[in-house]
Amino acid sequence: MRAALSAQARQKAGSRILRRETGLVSKVLLYGVLLAFAVMTLFPLAWLVISSFKTTQAFQLDPLGLPKRWYVANYPQAWRIGKFGTLLANSLLYTSVSTAAVILLASAAGFAFAKLKSRWTPVLHGTFVMGILLTIQSIMVPLFLVANMANLYNTRLGVLIVYTGISLPIPVYLFTAYIRGIPDAVVESARVDGAGYLTIFRRIILPMTRPVAVTVAILNIASIWNEFMLINILVSDDRLKSLPVGILKFSGALSSDYGKQFAALVIGLLPMVTFYLIFRKQITQGVSAGAVKG
């Protein structure tokens, strides 16, 4: 009896020690995995930034070390060769105009779907929801053919129309869901006061949807700023290209000029990294809001 008890006690004490030890082991393991990921992120980026301050010769002699002399001239040269002034202006234009258009169109449609009666709503709203999972990549070539026929190839307008159109599904879904959550009484009491639906949308609903508008804006800015596939086929004129298409030039004809290539990549990297570090919270919230309803 006593022997059994002490055996039980021993076992208990042993398992406690064991648990503490597995706790330590798993802790080391967890930190190991997370640190590995952090290093995997930081190391290539640090290597890139450091290499961008080397001349091509210095890089070839020593691709890993710190530069002996920090060579800044790569940056103005890459900027000039890549015509980054034009690229940045175009990227800003495409991103801002399409984002504003998406917010306006999607909130208007969301209000109609959520608060106005129509037997068309299930079909139309359903089309957008279905579009969330439709991959735009699959219609890249037909889009090119249609843009060509509509005389929108190689125009800023063509890029803006396509960017706005393909971006609509998630925003329409988010706005509709949000506006459905606004009590009907808000609309009805404004109706009683004699306000038209358009006025109600502009004066009452639109200001109330601010949180969704912020989410939509952030998601859209991130995706349009980085968009490459469509603009690559919709535009061939250098003056109309955006940042990602312009940067690709440095991996083709200029790829052996490492110093300038790396400087170009850093220039391409900075806007989004800054944007992310400023809006970290909102971006992660927006991504999960947009994705969880897949």
Next chain:
Amino acid sequence: MRAAGRAEERRAYLLLALPAVILYLAVVAFPTVFSLGLSVTDYNGGPLFGEGRALNFRGLEHYVRMFQDRFFWISLKNNLAIIGISVFGQIPLGFIMAYVLYRKLVGWRDFFQTMIYLPTVISTIVVGILWQSFFSPYGPFTRLMQSIQPGWENTLFLNPKTAMLPVLFVMLWMYTGTYLIIFLASLQKIEPELIEAAKIDGANEWQVLGRVILPALSGVLVTTIILAISGSLKSFDLIFAMTAGNPARRTSVLSLYMYDTAFRGAPDFPLANAVSTFMVMLSLGLIGIVRLLEKRLGGDA
């Protein structure tokens, strides 16, 4: 008065909903249907109607050509490999790290989350060129391998058997963060009282995970797998920048295969339209599965 109100409501509906609907149909639905139509003709550019039109019915000829093309199968296989790296790499890793951050098993959580998600926001083109340089013969990877194994020769991108490996690795690097964020968001929706109660009842960390948390996440798990499949169909930019499908088109994917048939070498728009229609069908099939699952799981998959 009532009737006037109805008419006004209908007018407002059209005015508010139609711009978005028309734009979406014009940019997405029309090209989809148009491509389906063109895929059974021999249309290869030029005017569609009237004088000098170049359009004859060809039936399923281009689909047969597509299924006989070995580059089509190579591309499809790579798409499957990309789904594989998501399902067996990104999703489990994303989940483990989300769980670790959510249960506060480590410190420095903000830092880790930022580091893991950061690659996702960088332009895919920049990521592609950066890692292409990293894995190239002059890059750090070669140096690293040579310090382990002197005389190691870097043929990663030249050997058709290994060229896909760096691409898959970069995908793991880039998109694990997305799954981390998705899992973290749904973990945060679980009521903490549930976990506390299980702990008070004597459950250890593994039991909490297996009995409380995983069951609560089954819906999200399905969502992430669907995202992985649609994400694989979306992959284009990264491969375009990293390998452009080379060597000998061994790292191609369906979207790149379509791009190549239309824009590289002699344009073959009929084949490209057949590929496009095939990809749309895959997408629609996926949407159908999602609908089915939503019905079965009660509308919240």
